[in-house]
Amino acid sequence: MAPGETSTSTNRCMTTPQTFKSRLSHRFTPKRFTPYGRTPQSRRISTAVPTTRGRRKNVHTRTKSRSDSSSEAEDLKGFTNVTWRVYKLSPLYKFSSAPKDLKRYGQLLSSCVEAANQKGLFVENNVSGKALFCVQEGLKKTADDPDAIQILVKGKKGLGTVDTVILTATLCGVEMEGDLLVPDVKGHFTYYPVLLVKSTVAMTDVLITWLMRHFDCKISPLVFPPVYMAWMIAMWSGALANTNRKNKPVELVYQVPSECEGIKKITYTIEAADCLRVWNSIHDSKSDMFTEEEMSTFISSLEEHFYSLFRVKLNAMQLSCVGTSLCYIGRDGILKIYSAEHVSCILRHLTELSMEHFSLV
Amino acid sequence: MSNSVLIPYNKVPQYQLATVLLVGSEGLGKHGFGKCLIKNTWFYLQVRTATTLPLPVTSDSSRPRIDYICFLIDLTSRDSLKTVEESLKHVDVRYFLGKCCFVALKVKNPEKRAIFIEQIAQLSQQYKSDVLYGSFETEAESAFLAEQILKSVEIAAGLQKNKSPMFLECCRFPVAGEESAE
Numbered sequence: 001m002a003p004g005e006t007s008t009s010t011n012r013c014m015t016t017p018q019t020f021k022s023r024l025s026h027r028f029t030p031k032r033f034t035p036y037g038r039t040p041q042s043r044r045i046s047t048a049v050p051t052t053r054g055r056r057k058n059v060h061t062r063t064k065s066r067s068d069s070s071s072e073a074e075d076l077k078g079f080t081n082v083t084w085r086v087y088k089l090s091p092l093y094k095f096s097s098a099p100k101d102l103k104r105y106g107q108l109l110s111s112c113v114e115a116a117n118q119k120g121l122f123v124e125n126n127v128s129g130k131a132l133f134c135v136q137e138g139l140k141k142t143a144d145d146p147d148a149i150q151i152l153v154k155g156k157k158g159l160g161t162v163d164t165v166i167l168t169a170t171l172c173g174v175e176m177e178g179d180l181l182v183p184d185v186k187g188h189f190t191y192y193p194v195l196l197v198k199s200t201v202a203m204t205d206v207l208i209t210w211l212m213r214h215f216d217c218k219i220s221p222l223v224f225p226p227v228y229m230a231w232m233i234a235m236w237s238g239a240l241a242n243t244n245r246k247n248k249p250v251e252l253v254y255q256v257p258s259e260c261e262g263i264k265k266i267t268y269t270i271e272a273a274d275c276l277r278v279w280n281s282i283h284d285s286k287s288d289m290f291t292e293e294e295m296s297t298f299i300s301s302l303e304e305h306f307y308s309l310f311r312v313k314l315n316a317m318q319l320s321c322v323g324t325s326l327c328y329i330g331r332d333g334i335l336k337i338y339s340a341e342h343v344s345c346i347l348r349h350l351t352e353l354s355m356e357h358f359s360l361v
Numbered sequence: 362m363s364n365s366v367l368i369p370y371n372k373v374p375q376y377q378l379a380t381v382l383l384v385g386s387e388g389l390g391k392h393g394f395g396k397c398l399i400k401n402t403w404f405y406l407q408v409r410t411a412t413t414l415p416l417p418v419t420s421d422s423s424r425p426r427i428d429y430i431c432f433l434i435d436l437t438s439r440d441s442l443k444t445v446e447e448s449l450k451h452v453d454v455r456y457f458l459g460k461c462c463f464v465a466l467k468v469k470n471p472e473k474r475a476i477f478i479e480q481i482a483q484l485s486q487q488y489k490s491d492v493l494y495g496s497f498e499t500e501a502e503s504a505f506l507a508e509q510i511l512k513s514v515e516i517a518a519g520l521q522k523n524k525s526p527m528f529l530e531c532c533r534f535p536v537a538g539e540e541s542a543e
Contacts, residue, residue, distance in 0.1 A: 226475040315439035318473060
């Protein structure tokens with residue numbers, strides 16, 4: 001007797017229970033027992049070229065983005081080579097992106113920063129700040145996406161006389177598929193799945209408490225469990241950032257469990273070109289969707305190679321950081337993007353992850 | 362080759378005694394769980410543990426009949442899923458008729474998860490066996506898992522009158538009349 005067939009389908013179809021079965025026979029389907037949401041069996045990847053190849057949207061959005069692909073890369077360059085912390089948000093209540101509202105928010109946030117400064121929350125004294133909210137170009141891909149907002153806090157650090165940017169933050173949502181908000185409350189709420197912040201811990205706290213208090217939302221760090229990091233590295237090792245320059249090697253950092261003394265972490269580095277060869281042999285480059293099986297094949301092939309060389313079982317350890325030539329991702333929500341062309345695709349993936357957390361409800 | 366497959370009915374059952382085999386990679390806490398099973402049982406129970414199957418052939422004669430197999434999978438390590446999948450190949454088909462189950466451990470840390478929950482669900486659908494989710498961290502959690510497993514073990518060992526594991530399997534799937542409608 002062969003075990004029953006499994007439904008490992010390649011595209012995004014979930015296994016739906018048939019409608020004819022009685023409720024009793026649902027007793028043993030896994031859906032009843034787990035309180036966890038389903039992760040999709042396959043995900044969309046982007047290709048190395050930042051054109052619209054591989055987007056499943058309608059024609060009019062395609063033409064809209066094709067015209068600015070090069071200027072887009074310029075705009076988004078501010079995202080690269082900066083270590084961001086990633087947060088996920090619940091919908092913001094009564095947030096509007098009209099210019100006068102943004103100016104008002106800026107003034108409110110400045111006064112909040114001043115108050116915090118006087119309370120002595122900052123390690124370096126006299127951090128006087130002025131906050132600016134403005135709409136960020138280049139991140140709004142479809143009509144569903146809310147306008148991306150950039151928040152800057154400029155001030156003088158310590159006794160310096162030059163105005164420096166103390167905090168940069170971006171609220172965005174890239175290519176959000178489907179609307180998670182119920183239609184009757186949609187008028188009042190704006191949903192931004194992702195918040196990227198670059199600043200000191202104290203300033204970030206001030207910003208987050210201000211946002212939470214002002215817009216009645218909940219902001220929490222977007223952590224990446226090892227499963228998601230394995231997804232990301234599997235999807236993006238195949239995308240070369242720049243074919244002329246030498247690409248950064250693919251890096252996996254594992255945390256060794258505390259039972260093994262004398263070694264705390266293992267960094268596994270692979271040349272980008274070799275990684276690409278493995279990727280091409282696993283994944284059919286014409287297809288757009290990257291399936292779960294391909295992901296597990298990729299990761300297990302890397303780990304088995306390591307095992308055959310060093311006899312160290314990497315799959316029993318936890319992945320803590322992952323780096324490809326596109327970006328570097330740490331487990332606690334740390335992100336550093338190296339390639340300006342792929343900013344939107346990385347942000348799109350983060351949007352997807354953040355929306356999955358939200359749709360667990 | 363036939364020696365490497367674990368067969369359920371090739372040995373004489375022991376009188377009033379059930380035997381459970383716990384299969385899972387190292388470091389999961391099998392021995393602790395075994396003690397917990399023995400503490401919570403209301404019938405005579407013997408617990409054996411293994412990291413992989415097939416079991417070594419040399420000690421085959423001194424081994425009693427295995428009534429129930431628990432496959433332990435740690436959700437934070439891909440290795441445990443791999444060892445379980447390899448071990449599954451060495452189990453006779455008749456064990457999957459109610460004499461085995463999968464146990465998924467360390468469910469309470471979603472930020473450390475290294476395998477998708479759907480993979481476990483897929484395993485259980487493929488082998489048509491139950492999955493239990495839990496952890497061995499506290500006494501209460503182990504006792505909870507132990508109770509569920511022991512109920513199935515009792516039936517699998519034939520210690521309950523008029524109940525056989527095959528009987529329970531019939532309750533799992535729809536009756537013939539409904540199936541033809543699909």
